[in-house]
Amino acid sequence: MTDAPKYGFDTLQIHAGARPDPATGARQTPIYQTTAYVFRDADHAAALFNLQEVGFIYSRLTNPTVAVLQERMATLEGGVGAVCCSSGHAAQIMALFPLMAPGRNVVVSTRLYGGTVTQFSQTIKRFGWSAKFVDFDDTDAVKAAIDDDTRAVFCESIANPGGYITDLDAISAIADDAGLPLIVDNTSATPYLCRPIEHGATLVVHSLTKYLTGNGTVTGGAIIDSGRFDWSASDKFPSLSAPEPAYHGLKFHETFGPLAFTFHGIAVGLRDLGMTMNPQGAHYTLMGIETLSLRMERHVANAIKVANWLEKDDRVGTVTYAGLASSPYNDRVAKICPKGAGGLFTFSMKGGYDACVKLVNSLEIFSHVANLGDTRSLIIHSASTTHRQLTPEQQEAAGAGPDVVRISIGIEDADDLIADLDQALAKATA
Incomplete structure (x- = not known):
């Protein structure tokens, strides 16, 4: 695959990055289950450790399957490089790691996965970092939140749990004016539905655990580098623009240009944080990606059918799916997610918290799990699980109030999913 841009998405999701194994001719990418790699000689080893040559050293840093x-991932997202790691949460920390320092902050959307809200509002404080939570529909508030200590802007393309679509073009324009990188979590959309780099994102992060693997078998994360940000335009990002003591004064941006962030993510991020992806996990994810477009088409088609049915049901309050004509985010679908609004959304129960619990307990096809993006349809009551650590105000802001359930629509027969919801709603509201 020497001229990737000429190929369509369906071809790239199968072939990008993969070549027949040179040793055996194996067509599927082998699982290179090894810790270390034999150097050709002492000079070869020294060149690798000095970042003068690209190759494999130790599997905490690099592995052929993960590579x-x-x-x-870089090809599908339209980036110049990518770093894979152990989980989506690891990807978020690794994305921020070269940008932040004690006393610095990141401006983030209020509409985020509950675990991300906790990570940003609580955990990153231990690094001396902080997060400012803002409603990203209020662009003036986003601009006002940015100050001299801000080092990044962070949002989700399709927000979990509500399926809200972010106006990435508007947010990226704000980040550009401030000279800051925009980091977009594209987990819920995948590069098939949305390509954030085309809308101005600097970095794209993923939980590979979800739609990209698609079968609920492994955890993984990825950071994709657009290669478009000028890390040397100011003195805000010394990890990338200033001399790096661990590599004898090497300047990552000066040396590696558009690939500066990618090389730093491996040579420093994985080296020191150790958030390594295992090769077997990478193998499962590669196999999942081969059918990504086919699955996403079915996820979207099923979600539209189920959401329309729910919206008309008297037992249901509101349905947040952006693919509905009634959604305030529907006008963003064509611009941000032209192939569909995804398979993730929420709906509220008129019976409140108790009715939500009864609904979850009464479903037969839907699985009650803390995951999304599986081939199977999944459901969870976010307020009592994924968003439980948040305050009631944070839950409401994230779209995870006590009367709300989140559903991840799978690729089963849509009529069967509707029938399952129908019988569970009957029991929940009896």
């Missing part, structure tokens, strides 16, 4: 996944 194929990194190239595939």
Whole structure:
């Protein structure tokens, strides 16, 4: 695959980054289950450790199976490089790691996965970092939140749990004016539905655990580098623009240009944080990505049908799916997610918290799990689980109030999913 841009998405999701194994001719990417790699000689080893040559040293840093996944993710997202790691949460920390320092802050959307809200509002404080939570529909508030200590802007393309679509073009314009990178979590959309880099994102992060693997078997994360940000335009990002003591004064941006962030993510991020993706996990994810477009088309088609049915049901309050004509975010679908609004959304129960619990307990096809993006349809009551650590105000802001359930629509027969919801709603409201 030497001229990737000429190929369509369906072809790239199968072939990008993968080549027949040179030793055996194996067509599927092998699982290179090894810790270390034999150097050709002492000079070869020294060149690798000095970042003068690209190759494999130790599997905390680089692994051939993971390398194929990194190239595939970069290709599908339209970036110059990618770093894969152990989980989506690891990807978020690794994305911020070269940008932040004690006393610095990141401006983030209020509409985020509950675990991300906790990570940003609580955990990153231990690094001396802080997060400012803002409603990203209020662009004036986003601008006002940015100050001299801000080092990044962060949002989700399709927000979990409500399925809200962010106006990435508007947010990226604000970040550009401030000279800051925009980091977009594209987990819920995948590069098939949304390509944030085309809307101005600097970095794209993923939980590979979800739609990209698609079968609920492994955890993984990825950071994709657009290669478009000028890390040397100011003195805000010394990790990338200033001399790096651990590499004898090497300047990552000066040396590696558009690939500066990618090389730093491996040579420093994975080296010191150790958030390594295992090769077997990478293998499962590669196999999942081969059918990504086919699955996303079915996820979207099923979600539209189920959401329309729910919206007309008297037992249901509101339905947040952006693919509905009634959604305030419907006008963003064509611009941000032209192939569909995804398979994730919420709906509220008129019976409140108790009715939500009864609904979850009464479903037969839907699985009650803390995951999304599976081929199977999934449901969870966010207020009592994924968003439980948040305050009631944070839950409401994230779209995860006590009367709300989140559903991740799978690729089963849509009529069967509707029938399952119908019988569970009957029991929940009896």
